[in-house]
Amino acid sequence: MYKSNKKNLMKLTPIEVIDLSVLLGKDLILDKVSCSIKNNSITAVIGPNGAGKSIFLQTINGLTNIDNGKITFNKIYNNDEIRNKQAMVFQTPTLLRRNVKSNMDFVSNVKNKNGEIVIKNILKRVGLEGYDDKPARLLSGGEKQRLSLARALLIEPSVLLLDEPTANLDPFSLKLIEEIILEESNKGATIILTTHDMAQAKRLASDIIFFNKGKILEQTDANAFFRKPLTKEAKKYINGEILL
Amino acid sequence: MNILLEAFAKSFELVFSLNEDLFEILLLSLKVSGISLLLSCLIGLPLGTFLAIKSFWGKDAFLVLFNTMMGLPPVVVGLIVYLLVSRSGPFGWLGILYTPTAMIIAQMILITPIIVSLTSQIIEEISQEYKSLFASLLVPSHKAIIAYLFDARYSMLTVVLAGFGRAISEVGAVVIVGGNIDHLTRVMTTTIALETSKGNLSLALALGIILLSIALTTNFILIRLKISAKRRMYV
Numbered sequence: 001m002y003k004s005n006k007k008n009l010m011k012l013t014p015i016e017v018i019d020l021s022v023l024l025g026k027d028l029i030l031d032k033v034s035c036s037i038k039n040n041s042i043t044a045v046i047g048p049n050g051a052g053k054s055i056f057l058q059t060i061n062g063l064t065n066i067d068n069g070k071i072t073f074n075k076i077y078n079n080d081e082i083r084n085k086q087a088m089v090f091q092t093p094t095l096l097r098r099n100v101k102s103n104m105d106f107v108s109n110v111k112n113k114n115g116e117i118v119i120k121n122i123l124k125r126v127g128l129e130g131y132d133d134k135p136a137r138l139l140s141g142g143e144k145q146r147l148s149l150a151r152a153l154l155i156e157p158s159v160l161l162l163d164e165p166t167a168n169l170d171p172f173s174l175k176l177i178e179e180i181i182l183e184e185s186n187k188g189a190t191i192i193l194t195t196h197d198m199a200q201a202k203r204l205a206s207d208i209i210f211f212n213k214g215k216i217l218e219q220t221d222a223n224a225f226f227r228k229p230l231t232k233e234a235k236k237y238i239n240g241e242i243l244l
Numbered sequence: 245m246n247i248l249l250e251a252f253a254k255s256f257e258l259v260f261s262l263n264e265d266l267f268e269i270l271l272l273s274l275k276v277s278g279i280s281l282l283l284s285c286l287i288g289l290p291l292g293t294f295l296a297i298k299s300f301w302g303k304d305a306f307l308v309l310f311n312t313m314m315g316l317p318p319v320v321v322g323l324i325v326y327l328l329v330s331r332s333g334p335f336g337w338l339g340i341l342y343t344p345t346a347m348i349i350a351q352m353i354l355i356t357p358i359i360v361s362l363t364s365q366i367i368e369e370i371s372q373e374y375k376s377l378f379a380s381l382l383v384p385s386h387k388a389i390i391a392y393l394f395d396a397r398y399s400m401l402t403v404v405l406a407g408f409g410r411a412i413s414e415v416g417a418v419v420i421v422g423g424n425i426d427h428l429t430r431v432m433t434t435t436i437a438l439e440t441s442k443g444n445l446s447l448a449l450a451l452g453i454i455l456l457s458i459a460l461t462t463n464f465i466l467i468r469l470k471i472s473a474k475r476r477m478y479v
Contacts, residue, residue, distance in 0.1 A: 063379050083382055094377040097370075097395040097478045106391065110383050137477035 012073040012082055012158045013039035013190045015060065019069035022052075022059055029055045031214040032069065037192060037207070042185050044201040044222065045194045047211030048243045053194040054091065056211065057161045060192065061088045073159075084111070087152035091164040091194075093144045100139070100147055101132035107151045119154065126150040127176050142173030149177060153184070160184055162193035166200065178204060198238060202226055210234045212243060247445070254446030255453055266447070270454055273431040276344050276418070277411035280351035284407055288356045289400075292363025293389055297371050307364065313357035318350075322420030325350045329421065342423040347431070350417035355407040362403040370396045398473035405466050412458060 015037040022030040030052045037043050045053045058064045060071060062083050073082050096103050104119045123129055126146040131139070136147060145165060152160060162181070166174045181204055185191055195201055201208065201222065208225040210218040210233075217231045229235045233243055258266050295306060327333050329341045329349070340346045370392050378388050393400065415433035422429035424438060432451045439448040473479045 058376075061380055063376060080382060088380040090376060090380075094374060096374070096391065099476075107381060110381055110387060135476035135478065 011039070012085055013037060013041075014074065015159070015190070015192075016072045016075075017060075017069070018071075020059065020066060020071060021068035022055055022064055023067045024055070024064075029214055030059065033211075033214070033216045034069075035209055035216055035219045037190060040185065040188055040190055041206045042181065042191045042193070042204050043207040043209060044205035045192060045209045045211060046196070046198070046201055046237070048237065049196075051211035052214040053211050054163050056209075057088070057163050057192060057194060060159075061086055061161050063088075085155075085158040086161060087155040087157035087159075088161040089145070089148050089152050089163065089165050091167060093148035095136035095139075095144060095147060098136060099133050100128060100136050103136045103147060104151060104154060107154050111155055113154055113156075122150045122153050125153070125180065127172070140170075142169045145169060146173055146176065149180060153180070157184075157189060160189050160191045162191065164194050164196065166195070166197065174200075198226075210237070212237075251445040251449045255450035258447065258450040259453065263450075266450060266454075268427065269430055269432055269435050269451065272344065272429075273412060273433070274458075276347045276351065276431060277408060280348045280355060280411050281404065281407050283348070284352050284355040284359050285404060287352075288359025288407075289363055289393070292360040293367045293393065295360065295364040296367035297385075297389070297392075307361070310357045310360045310364070314361055316354060316357065318354060318414050318416030319420065321353050322350055322417030325353065325417065325421045341421065342425055342429060344422070344429060346421040347418045347429060350421045351411045351414060354414060354417060355411050358410055359403055359407050362406060363400065366396050366399045366403065367392050395478070398470055398479045401466055401469060405462055408462065409459065412455065 017033060017035045017037075019032045019034055020030055021028065021032055033052075033056070045056060047053055055064055059066060060078075062078050071078055076082065096106055098106070100123070101119070104123065107113070108115075108119060120129075123131065126149055128143065128146055128150065131143070131147075136144070139147060149162075149165065160181075165181075166177050169177070178200065181191055181193070193204070205222040208218065208220055208222050209216055210225070210229075210231070212233050218225065218229065218234050220230070225234070226238065229238055237243055295303060295310075325346060326341070329335045329338060329346050331341070340349075371388070374388070374391070374395075378391075383391070413433060415437055418429070418431060419434045419437065422431070422434065424430050424434040430438075432455050436448045436451050436455075439445070439451075470479065
């Protein structure tokens with residue numbers, strides 16, 4: 001059984017998002033969204049496709065330009081030091097055209113992280129022990145996502161951003177990734193993940209942010225959200241109805 | 245038909261008897277093409293990479309220019325280099341006309357646009373593929389460039405081969421600036437042209453066979469490497 005082992009992580013929380021608007025071309029993807037993400041929480045960002053969940057995550061990670069509003073991390077605007085303590089796992093993992101070990105080595109080199117042993121342990125943790133020499137792009141979907149997560153873990157992030165980390169994955173990968181998410185949370189990381197899987201959101205999340213059409217309709221405690229959603233859109237979404 | 249067979253027999257005899265003249269020509273060809281390829285790569289790889297990853301005003305014009313230059317007629321390049329390095333030209337003082345140096349320069353002008361254009365296409369593709377990941381990881385530019393070139397190494401081999409193929413098979417430019425001087429600037433392609441015009445088909449054919457063998461061998465190695473890389477999804 002995993003033991004809680006809080007790491008000395010740089011405090012990037014609370015993450016305050018205030019009146020955030022993001023345009024992609026002429027399309028308004030995020031429309032004056034505001035929310036607060038608590039320290040050491042697991043926040044599930046849910047909502048229908050095209051609601052702006054992924055862009056929300058990417059904007060927190062500094063990958064998208066902010067057109068209006070602001071995001072602060074423990075009252076500090078995003079900067080490279082803060083971004084160096086974040087790790088993002090994309091929905092479709094981008095793996096380098098190298099083997100598994102070299103993918104890890106690359107991140108280790110970029111982030112000046114030491115240790116063959118650390119890499120070995122992380123690969124073991126994500127179930128990729130003995131895969132060192134296997135070409136990364138020949139891995140299965142679940143293995144690719146686990147390698148992508150392993151690279152993120154190597155950073156020892158204070159904030160872990162996961163964009164649908166278990167979409168279309170096999171049960172083994174799903175269970176392993178969920179266990180790692182909980183372990184990282186126990187270690188003190190703040191985790192924000194997008195998901196379409198309501199059961200997963202119930203299993204993992206302490207907080208829920210519900211998006212629809214580029215707006216946040218609800219941000220609340222996960223239990224309260226699933227017990228009694230405040231908006232009709234959220235009710236419909238939880239009940240599996242299609243939101244138009 | 246008999247003449248052709250006789251020529252083939254003689255050509256094989258020349259190759260297998262390690263004919264001195266033949267190998268002098270072969271070595272000079274490889275030297276000129278190899279050096280011009282190396283120098284073109286030194287210029288073309290960084291330039292192509294720069295064009296692929298940097299945005300600046302006029303970038304498209306540069307790409308169009310280099311793409312167009314891929315089809316430069318060798319005789320025109322030979323003529324321009326000739327005018328530049330001939331005694332009355334601006335670089336006449338260098339005294340390099342009818343030397344291997346002038347041939348290397350002419351070949352470089354022909355190869356460099358190929359290296360630049362193809363490198364640019366390959367690096368642009370891989371940089372787009374890695375864009376979000378590298379931005380998220382805050383990968384410094386120099387490390388990103390090294391990663392692009394390293395991860396695209398199998399595709400880059402095609403670029404190098406294309407450059408080598410252009411150089412080794414080129415005749416128009418090197419004959420103008422090299423002059424096809426025996427024991428000095430005579431290379432395989434110019435010798436084939438000369439010996440064919442003299443009716444000495446055996447030497448021409450021998451050189452043709454060697455030229456083809458070089459092309460086949462390099463292509464074979466490249467294809468093997470690419471198949472192996474594809475199997476590992478490295479391309």
